[in-house]
Amino acid sequence: MSSDQKPTTTEPEASTSLAKSLEERLTIPDAKTAPNPTASTFTPAKFNWADEAETPTEDKKQAPTANNELPPAKIDGPADESSLAMAQQDGSSHFLNGSEATEGLLEPEYDVNVKLADLQDDPNNPLYSIHAFEDLELREELLRGLATMGFRKPSKIQERALPLLLKNPPQNLIGQSQSGTGKTAAFVLNMLSRVNLDSKAPQFLVLAPTRELAKQIAGVAGLMGMFLHDKGLQVVEAVPQTLPPRGQMLEGQIVVGTPGTVMDVIQRKRQLDVRQIKVLTLDEADNMLDLQGMGDQCKRVKAMLPKNIQTVLFSATFPPQVLEFANLFAPNANQLTLEVETLTVKGIKQMYLDCNSEEDKYSALVRFYGLMTIASSIIFVQRRSTAQQIEARMTAEGHKVASLTGALDGQQRDDVFTRFRNGDAKVLITTNVLSRGIDVQTVTMVVNYDIPETADHHPDFETYLHRIGRTGRFGRTGAALSLVSGRRDWEMLSAIGTHFGVQPMRLDSDDWDSVEKAVKDVMKNERNAGAMKSNPMKSAEEEMPEWDVEKPE
Incomplete structure (x- = not known):
């Protein structure tokens, strides 16, 4: 875990007026061969990205195989497992200016493979897969909440995951889920469906x-x-600098936090009573279980919980060494995996710009500023000091930018990200620190000011894919620009392109009119229409100032 990713909770309190107001407003109805980091040219054929999304086809019924595992969907072209291991996670809802709601979702062409731990389960059972949230017999308040948030029908991963998550007695689940598949909603619905509102004791830990x-x-x-808040639902956060004073307990049925802080409030501060915990969920499980320090913390947290809890792991995918650990962490788990037709970079136009020096990189960045503010953009750098320097220079020159790194304290990070999300x-x-999981609907451009590299100075393929995955989300298109300065940058980007079979388009720095046209063509693509609009729920949010401050970033 990098120093910028320190595990670092406020307690959002939803007012009853929000639910009533909204109800009145809305009708509720691994590469096969080692990459060559010194490659100087791209070798694969040019990557063809789609200007328009294909309309998802209706799921085909499939008979179970002998080992109770559904056969994969037939797809045009194989999906590279090593690339799938680095695919993106989905995130926030439209209410938080994110993209997770499934109405109008342009899902990639994939099917969900299911491997059942219990061989007595029948994949032909009507509840094995669902086609409407109503099929799950959810609380009426949850159906209203889903409809209000824009969830009209389950995504493919939700169709298969929710019946397995909600069945009784509860069973463990390991789910591989890419960007735009709605896995956050899946594990959240599991908690909200099982919550006992008569008790304030923590019952779910994420x-x-x-x-x-x-x-x-x-x-x-x-x-x-x-719509459950007025009946006693409380969601609390366990991240640094927002915990209650020492001696005061965390009260709320759903607790969401980072492993280090959660371990601290359970063990040392004794502020979290875990005796009634029913479900433990790990998001970005591959990232957490694969990192020695955080993996140890997750194991220690789980060891403190009741032995009969349901354990739910979601991740982009599980490489073999992580899956082995995951199976120990969540024994006898049902497993879900996605078969995908193309990589998540399909709708992201990848470009690069040659720069003669570091100063030229900065000059190019400033020239791009006007394009970056058409919607929203994220500039990724390798070091905190670089972020601070760029912010200081651009601010002094009159440009409105913000910087977020692990150097900021918790409240500063919250304030910066609230400004960006809004x-x-x-x-x-x-x-x-923001390369994984964060979902902001309006982001249409990502800039790799520094080409991502690992601690041992090799190209960081996973980080590259996660970075550019902050745009082009949920069927939209996006632009990803890498600034190349010097031979080493070029060799790193070349190796990344070779790894993913992608050849970024070279922009001509001597013809800025053509550069501007190329970027605008991506941003103005009709698939981005929703992202270019203002947040449709902003008026509702403005009526709830406490959420403006404390809603998650």
């Missing part, structure tokens, strides 16, 4: 790798359960 993602998940839970700051400079 662990996430970063402060921002933990707060985002807590916000989705709070909003999806908006559109008050259109350009955000950040380190890899």
Whole structure:
């Protein structure tokens, strides 16, 4: 875990007036061969990206195989498992200016493979897969909440995951889920369906790798359960600097936090009573279980919980070494995996710009500023000091930018990201702390100011894919620009392109008119129409100032 990803909770309190107001407003109805980091040219054929999304086809019924595992969907072209291992996570709802709601979702062409731990389960059972949320016999308040948030029908992963998550007695689940598949809603619905509102004791625990993602998940839970707040639902966060004073207990049925902080409030501060915990969920489980320090923390947290809890793990995918650990962490779990037709980079136009020096990189960034503010953009750098320097220079020159790194304290990070999510700051400079899981609907451009590299100075393929995955989300298109300065940058980007079979388009720095046209063509694509509009729920949010401050980022 990088220094910028320190595990770092406020308690959002939804007012009854929000639910009533909304109800009145809305009708509720691994590469096969080692990459060559010194490659100087791209070798694969040019990547063909789609200007328009294909209309998803209706799921075909499939008979179970002998080992109780559904056969994969037939797809045009194989999906590279090593690339799938680095695919993106989905995130926030439209209420939080995110993209998770499934209405009008342009899902990639994929099917969900299910491997059942219990061989007595019947995949032909009507409840094995669902086609409407009503099929699950959810609380009426949850159906209203889903409809209010724009969830009209389950996504494919939700169709298969929810019946397995909600069955009784509860069973463990390991789910691989890419960007745009709605897995946050799936595990949140599991908690909201099982909650005992007569007790304020913690009943559900969600662990996430970063402060921002933990707060985002807590916000989705709070909003999806908006009609349960007046009946006693509480969602609390366990991230640094927002915990109650020592001696005061965390009260709320759903607790969302980072592993280090959760371990601390259970063991050392004794502020979290875990005796009634029913479900433990790990989001970005591959990232957490694969990191020695955070993996140890997750194991220690689980060891403190009741032995008969339901354990739910969601991740982009599970490489073999992580899956082995996951199976120990969540024994006898049902498993869900996605077969995909293309990588998640399909709708992201990848470009690069040659720069003669570091100063030229900065000059190019400034020239791009006007394009970056058409909607919202994220500039990724490798070091905190670089983010601070760029922010200082651009601010001094009159440009409105914000910077978010692990160097900021918790409240500062919250304030910066709230400004960005709400559109008050259109350009955000950040380190890899925001490369995973964060979903902001309006982001249409990502800039790799520094080409991502690992601690041992090799190209960081996973981080590259996660970075550019902050745009082009949920069927939209996006632009990803890499600034290349010097031979080493070029060799790193070349190796990344070779790894993914992608050849970014070279922009001609001597013809800025053509550069501007190329970027605008991406941003103005009709699939981005929703992202270019203002947040449709802003008026509702303005009526609830406490959420403006405390909603998750």
